[in-house]
Amino acid sequence: MAEASVQTGTTVQAAPRRRVTRGEYVVAFNEETNPDVNVLRFNPTNGQMFDFDAGQFVSVSAVKPDGKRIARDYSIFSPPAFRDGFELCVKRVQGGFMSNYLCDLKKGDKINAIGPMGAFTIRKPLPPEIFFVSTGTGVAPFRAMAETLLSQGVKEQIYLIFGTRHPEDIIYRSYFEELESKYENFHYLPTLSRADDTWKGHRGHVQETLKKYLQDPAQKDIYICGLQIMVDQVKDLAVSSGVSPNHVYYERYD
Ligand SMILES: Cc1cc2nc3c(=O)[nH]c(=O)nc-3n(C[C@H](O)[C@H](O)[C@H](O)COP(=O)(O)OP(=O)(O)OC[C@H]3O[C@@H](n4cnc5c(N)ncnc54)[C@H](O)[C@@H]3O)c2cc1C
The missing domain is CATH 2.40.30.10 (Translation factors)
Structure with a gap:
């Protein structure tokens, strides 16, 4: 079984243990x-x-x-x-x-x-901006997290950066688009690496989209989920841009 990893901070509160x-x-x-x-x-x-x-x-x-x-x-x-x-x-x-x-x-x-x-759960108190960064099925925990936070009426800004190659690979696209139209603090940023000219959204890899939003690093918590190579690159980018390692949380699938 692959091992789940989670980066835990010192200033944040972990979720209570659940009965397995x-x-x-x-x-x-x-x-x-x-x-x-x-x-x-x-x-x-x-x-x-x-x-x-x-x-x-x-x-x-x-x-x-x-x-x-x-x-x-x-x-x-x-x-x-x-x-x-x-x-x-x-x-x-x-x-x-x-x-x-x-x-x-x-x-x-x-x-x-x-x-x-697992301990890859939402840390409280929430900072002003929460970033969820994923590729492929790494979006799975973020569907649960985003819906939970938004339905609780939180006012913090929530960004979901989802990376894949082609538009047909965007998982639950209409669901997340609906969430974005319903909640003004939810920002959906699908990012395609191999889209044709008809794609009007973000292009490249998730790192490039995240880079555009990394001003005020002290205001952010960054959650990353997916395969190790992407997780490591996003983690390095966030930390080198000034986000405290204590505010970067991740789950690796491999
Ligand atoms: C905490 C945790 C949560 C996970 N959640 C999910 C999830 O929600 N959805 C999901 O599809 N997978 C998830 N995975 C991966 C999953 O556990 C399996 O590793 C995956 O389904 C492959 O299992 P397998 O038996 O088919 O192939 P295996 O023979 O076990 O693996 C074959 C290879 O596939 C690679 N691999 C693993 N996951 C993926 C992937 N998603 N895309 C491409 N290559 C991969 C592995 O590194 C391995 O080298 C998660 C892993 C962990 C540790």
Whole structure:
């Protein structure tokens, strides 16, 4: 199992510990939302959904064709306020087992999972500006965090920088666009590295978009989620631009 990393600061408050539960969950829906990306909803078969904080993950286990049981971690995509179950946003990894196993599940199939786990959660007090920076399915914890903060009516400015290659790879685009039109303090900044001329938004990598917003580094908390190479580059950029390392939090998927 890959290891989750989280940078914790000294001046910030961590979320209270949640009870970790081992449970069986049934697939309520499984939808391919983007090429090679599925959103799945799982409901507990005993009807008892665990409590969690936005940003936490579950560990899903399954038996491979060779008989070996393996476990992989997945950030919870749905916000904690949704009490029927939890959603995951999973990218198929070529040659991988668990990601394809999950994406191939049918409604009614069952899985085993343990959760919630992880300390990649929103730190309080909130600074004036909160940046969520992700690529690919690294957006999963930020869907839960953004919806949670906005529905609580926070007034701080929240920026979501999401990087991918092409417009069709933008995960939950219409959902985040709706959130942006509903809340004036939510700023959605999808950034494409290989868009054609019709794309009017940000171009390049997430680092380039973040750079444009890095004035007043003392005012910001930066949360980063995705593959290690991106996480490390964004972390380095934030710190070299003056953001305190104690205000940079990250979760690495590999
Ligand atoms: C805390 C945590 C949360 C995670 N949350 C999610 C999530 O919400 N959605 C999700 O799709 N994945 C998530 N992952 C990654 C997930 O745990 C698996 O590593 C991934 O699904 C591949 O598993 P696999 O068994 O298919 O392939 P494996 O055989 O385990 O991995 C094959 C290779 O794929 C790489 N890889 C892992 N994740 C990705 C990815 N997203 N894109 C491209 N390459 C990748 C790994 O580095 C590895 O080299 C998370 C990982 C961690 C540690």
